[in-house]
Amino acid sequence: MPLRPPRAQRPSVVFAALALTWLASCSSAPGEPQQAPTLPVPPNTSAPVLTRTVVLSGLSNPWDIALAGDGALFFTERCRGLSVRHTDGSVTRLFGTVGSSLVAADLVCQGQSGVHGVALDPAFATNRAVYVFMTSTATTPRTNRVVRLVLGPDLRSATSRTDIVADIAFKNSGNAHGGAGAHSGGRLGFGPDGYLYIATGDNHNGTIPQSPIVLGGKVLRVTTSGAAAPGNNAPAGFDARIYTYGLRNVQGISFRPGSGQPFVAEHGPNHSDEVTSLVAGGNGGWDPQNRPSLTCADGYCGYAGNASTMPMTDLTRFPNALRPSWSNSGSSQGMGPLVFLTGTAWRGWNGRLAVGLMAGQRVDVLTIDGAGVTTERVSVDLPSARYRALTMGPDGSLYVATDGGEIWRVTPGV
């Protein structure tokens, strides 16, 4: 049954509140650069009518989705691995635990970690290459890594595993802030530039986000062989695979239609989930290590203080840090996936950014202006759920994975 989002009042109310918040945030402290105010765009009144179909159910912690051009739907389950739902509806387990076409004996499922992101090669139609983010025991200490697989012509087998990035930071043991496996990041995405973007997490470690060499709290940008992509612009002394740093736990990445600009979503601690537009060599401004005024358990201050004393974007320490396009400044609601909605069927939402929230149990649609400022937020009329993955399909529908074990197809219409 079609689900009709509220059109008349709710967006306007949210918009007005946001506009006031945003305008208030524009006042600069003495000595700071002044930003020219930009008039917010009018509230969107042409939202699509959505039809939701359950495509798969009974899954075990589905984590990510990728679709081939013919509609074959690839999905990961955190403790099982990679599978594909063929266009005839049958499902093949391709990679992961016993029962998969290709077994990964080194696969770790612990805490938040296991098998996370999946991305299809830009030339998938001809080379059938797939990339998966996973935690592995292949080295000591254990690491997160990105593996490249090649599928058979019928997409029912996987072979030729190559670990293209094998040294992404993993939280190997628990500490005062949580168990092993926390904050691995894990989303993958190919940009329109043909390079693979890899989102990583801070592992509850105070020094990792600003570290020039440890690949956590970063977005990496690599070739399909895992080599540093040209143009990463990492500062001197940094690992050349680093595209941006100073990030917390990046679990969403998408590329703005037209410009190709990458946007990421990060969980905040107990405040400030952030959506940020990335720039090569940029610093997201997250630095949760001890400082003269603050000493924290296990050297991690990520949960100390508030948005002022331990900000997700520390403009005092890093005046040139990337400003977020949107922040849940009051509270973290577990922001994870995000994707730009594309296609005229999305009506007024075409080109806008859908963001999934886990604790918040909803999907929001953000309007981001040309300067990267969010001018409107509306909540989508979908059931309450912990939204784990959002992916656009070749049919123009939005595909959704929930922690409840389902994958949905959400189709826009009038």
Ligand SMILES: [Ca+2]
């Ligand atoms: Ca930030």
